[in-house]
Amino acid sequence: MKGFIVLESGEMFEGIIHSNQTEVHGEIVFFTGMTGYQEVLSDPSFKGQMVVFTYPLIGNYGINESDFESVIPQVDALIVSELSSEGYHYESGSSLLSYCEGHGVPVVSGVDTRAIVKRIREHGDMRAIITTDPSTLSFDKYTSLDQIDVVPTVSCDEPQTFGTGDHHIVLVDFGYKKSIVDSLVKNGCKVTLVPYQTTEQEIKQLNPDGVLYSNGPGNPKQLESLLPTIKKVAEQFPTMGICLGHQLLALAFGGDTEKLTFGHRGANQPVIDMETKQVYMTSQNHSYVVKEESLAGTGFEARYMNINDQSIEGLIHTKHPIFTVQFHPEAHPGPSDSDQLFQVFIEMLQHKGRENVYA
Numbered sequence: 118m119k120g121f122i123v124l125e126s127g128e129m130f131e132g133i134i135h136s137n138q139t140e141v142h143g144e145i146v147f148f149t150g151m152t153g154y155q156e157v158l159s160d161p162s163f164k165g166q167m168v169v170f171t172y173p174l175i176g177n178y179g180i181n182e183s184d185f186e187s188v189i190p191q192v193d194a195l196i197v198s199e200l201s202s203e204g205y206h207y208e209s210g211s212s213l214l215s216y217c218e219g220h221g222v223p224v225v226s227g228v229d230t231r232a233i234v235k236r237i238r239e240h241g242d243m244r245a246i247i248t249t250d251p252s253t254l255s256f257d258k259y260t261s262l263d264q265i266d267v268v269p270t271v272s273c274d275e276p277q278t279f280g281t282g283d284h285h286i287v288l289v290d291f292g293y294k295k296s297i298v299d300s301l302v303k304n305g306c307k308v309t310l311v312p313y314q315t316t317e318q319e320i321k322q323l324n325p326d327g328v329l330y331s332n333g334p335g336n337p338k339q340l341e342s343l344l345p346t347i348k349k350v351a352e353q354f355p356t357m358g359i360c361l362g363h364q365l366l367a368l369a370f371g372g373d374t375e376k377l378t379f380g381h382r383g384a385n386q387p388v389i390d391m392e393t394k395q396v397y398m399t400s401q402n403h404s405y406v407v408k409e410e411s412l413a414g415t416g417f418e419a420r421y422m423n424i425n426d427q428s429i430e431g432l433i434h435t436k437h438p439i440f441t442v443q444f445h446p447e448a449h450p451g452p453s454d455s456d457q458l459f460q461v462f463i464e465m466l467q468h469k470g471r472e473n474v475y476a
């Protein structure tokens with residue numbers, strides 16, 4: 118059926134809508150990786166977002182058993198130029214479209230994705246509505262993603278454990294990617310995944326060697342009530358933060374965040390480690406960044422920087438063993454240039470001191 122993507126800025130784009138839903142609202146963002154659609158659609162950080170793929174052919178290797186980042190799809194919709202009708206890969210168990218249809222995820226194909234991306238780059242990430250009837254739509258009845266506390270919809274309800282390694286990590290779940298657990302387990306950790314509102318006391322009772330604050334969807338400032346707990350925990354245990362976890366740690370110590378015009382979403386974002394001058398190609402998916410000028414007095418120093426726009430990509434604390442990254446060292450999708458950062462975290466647990474980080 119013919120469908121329309123109506124942007125909050127007023128423009129309208131046509132395509133073929135594959136969905137029973139007649140109207141879908143979300144934040145429209147673009148992803149620049151050539152592959153990785155399965156990881157993207159199952160990454161909880163994309164909750165509330167409609168993803169436009171800049172690569173023109175999507176779906177050609179189908180959907181497999183191993184590349185899911187969570188058990189259910191998380192995106193609000195996929196918008197593609199050409200949709201492959203089959204998955205041409207020996208591991209493919211179903212086509213992208215039949216998987217999305219089976220889970221009620223709307224797909225819009227045959228769309229001029231280059232034109233949409235140009236609009237997003239000019240106007241910024243914005244709201245959009247996918248509809249079969251543009252004459253009746255109204256943005257007024259929907260709340261923008263920035264204003265919604267979306268983490269409760271993706272965090273686990275009960276603790277869960279993974280792996281049997283010697284290092285015990287508490288992973289605080291704001292919408293964790295399965296690959297983070299896999300990376301920790303591969304590096305000799307036992308992981309206890311806990312709900313996002315787990316208290317300081319409960320974390321202490323688990324007696325972890327270290328704490329990792331996960332990635333997750335939405336605006337970090339929606340989680341303001343958790344900041345005192347995050348600060349107290351991070352002052353007591355070696356701590357790592359990834360993406361939303363990085364933003365929350367910065368906020369907890371008095372820093373500030375802001376929204377980028379259009380986020381970094383792709384598999385080739387260049388990041389420099391400002392101390393070693395090493396450059397990593399990184400996997401990213403975020404809208405918000407930590408403001409450099411807000412770091413004064415927080416004890417944090419910027420350690421990583423995005424080479425494209427000079428935004429902060431990671432922090433290290435001057436007093437406590439805490440380090441954070443805005444990018445995804447677990448990759449999936451994307452290059453694993455920075456996966457040794459999990460080993461850096463393990464080193465930090467063993468020495469429990471900042472001086473040994475990156476030794």
Ligand SMILES: NC(=O)CC[C@H](N)C(=O)O
Binds near residue numbers: 331332333337403405
């Ligand atoms: N991948 C993430 O953790 C994203 C963090 C946050 N929701 C942002 O968009 O900036």
